[in-house]
Amino acid sequence: MQQLKQLQIIEQSNEVLIILTPLETIHWDEFSMFSSELLQHCPELFPIGEPEVGADMHITYFRFLGALFAIVYEGYSESIWISAQETQAEKNVRALYENLSIMIKTID
Numbered sequence: 003m004q005q006l007k008q009l010q011i012i013e014q015s016n017e018v019l020i021i022l023t024p025l026e027t028i029h030w031d032e033f034s035m036f037s038s039e040l041l042q043h044c045p046e047l048f049p050i051g052e053p054e055v056g057a058d059m060h061i062t063y064f065r066f067l068g069a070l071f072a073i074v075y076e077g078y079s080e081s082i083w084i085s086a087q088e089t090q091a092e093k094n095v096r097a098l099y100e101n102l103s104i105m106i107k108t109i110d
Contacts, residue, residue, distance in 0.1 A: 006022055006023060006024055006106050007024060008022075009022060009023070009099065009102055009103055009106055011099045017085065017086070018086070018092065018095040018096075019083045019084065019095075020083060020084040020085075020098065021081070022040075022073075022083060022084065023082075024036070024082070027080055033053070033060045033062075034055070036082075037053060037062035040073065041064055041073075044101065044102065046066060046067075047065070047066050048064055048065045049062065049063070050065060050070070051063060057077075058076060058077040059074065059077070060077075061073070061075075066094060066098050066101070067094045067097065067098075069086070069093070069094045070086075070087040070088050071087055071091050072085055
């Protein structure tokens with residue numbers, strides 16, 4: 003699995019995001035594999051459907067504690083983040099962050 007260098011939680015425009023920073027840059031054609039591997043290493047995350055692939059934005063949806071989240075890749079900036087997709091998910095962002103933090107420590 004592509005290891006993560008940093009995991010950061012930020013508040014931006016009334017939204018809480020989890021920023022994922024891999025050790026190596028992820029390019030648009032590697033995102034589907036990256037998101038699949040991330041979800042496989044965290045049994046509490048349940049993938050939903052296939053990744054959506056757009057011109058510049060790629061998205062993989064998953065559920066955590068019953069709430070809908072998205073792992074988003076933005077090609078121009080090569081940024082990856084996780085965002086809540088519904089009100090219930092907004093309440094679980096910090097729990098997801100803690101869960102991912104533990105997962106990263108066990109992989110390193």
